[in-house]
Amino acid sequence: MLLHIHAVRHGQTYFNRYNRLQGWTNAPLTEDGLDDADRAGRKLAGVPFRAAYCSDTTRAQETARRILSANLTPDRPELVSDMHFREQFYGYFEGQDMSLAWWAAGAPHGAKTYNEIVERFGLGATRDFLKEADPFSDAESDAEYWERIEGGFALIAGDGRLADGDHVLLISHGNTLLSLMHRFAGKGYDLSVRPANGSVTVFDMDTDLPFERALTVVSYNQ
Structure with a gap:
């Protein structure tokens, strides 16, 4: 089946503001970060999500909750938090x-x-x-990182609630989104520009293909 994955970078945190590495550690969202999440929520308000995933970090969970609370479609999915979706350690x-x-x-x-x-x-x-x-x-080494990330996408691919053509919300992280772009994007994307907090990147995921060929980039950093 083909899934439409709307990957959102979490809202700005204090570590983002102070230019500090933030992988598995947690820093709260700033006021700008709450606005980032709300802005993404307005952008995605009309998307009928059938599943929602995020890492088990509070910055991702808070961003996800604000986006889902703004969704205007009839059925809001239950949020699934899992360590496979964490940022690089x-x-x-x-x-x-x-x-x-x-x-x-x-x-x-x-x-x-x-x-x-x-x-x-x-x-x-x-x-x-x-x-x-x-x-x-x-x-994390590169191999350790990708083994964990691939495990996260395997969770999505194996979600029994999903059918062909469904939309999935994924709250992700800056370096992870950039890594996915380096791995799967074709020419025409400026990857010297990191995804902004609250930005949306869309992938189509073919669950019948192995991970190294499963994702197609639809849009980046919108």
């Missing part, structure tokens, strides 16, 4: 200033910024380099 670098963390990851390889790592080595290297730099080795 940054391990020792959770909560640290982003520029300093990416310098620590990239400098041993001659790259001083996140964008430079991506340009020279690919997006997967940002995860592997950060794990190398983590003194506890807790940060």
Whole structure:
């Protein structure tokens, strides 16, 4: 079956505002972040969602609740929170200033910024380099990250409530949405621009295909 997945980046948090890495840690939504969620809710108010998923972080849950409460269609689905949809885990670098963390990851390889790592080595290297730099080795490697994310999409594909053509709400995270775009988007998307808080990215998901071919990008960062 083909599912239409409306992936929303959660509203702005205080860690977003302070430019700090935020993976599995939680920071509350700012007032702007609540507005981000409400704006996304208005944008998606007429979409008849048959299922709704988010990570088990409070920033994703609060964003999801505000979007679903604004939905004007007759049947609002029950929200499913699951750890498979969490943002990348940054391990020792959770909560640290982003520029300093990416310098620590990239400098041993001659790259001083996140964008430079991506340009020279690919997006997967940002995860592997950060794990190398983590003194506890807790940060997710690229392989560990994708194994978990693929598990989340398997949950959606196996949802018995869904039928061909249904719409699914997914509250996601900035780096995860960017990672999905790098993996599945064709040409014509400016991936130097991170998805904004409260923005909507739409994927069509063919549940009959293996994950590496399952997603087609419909729109990005709207």
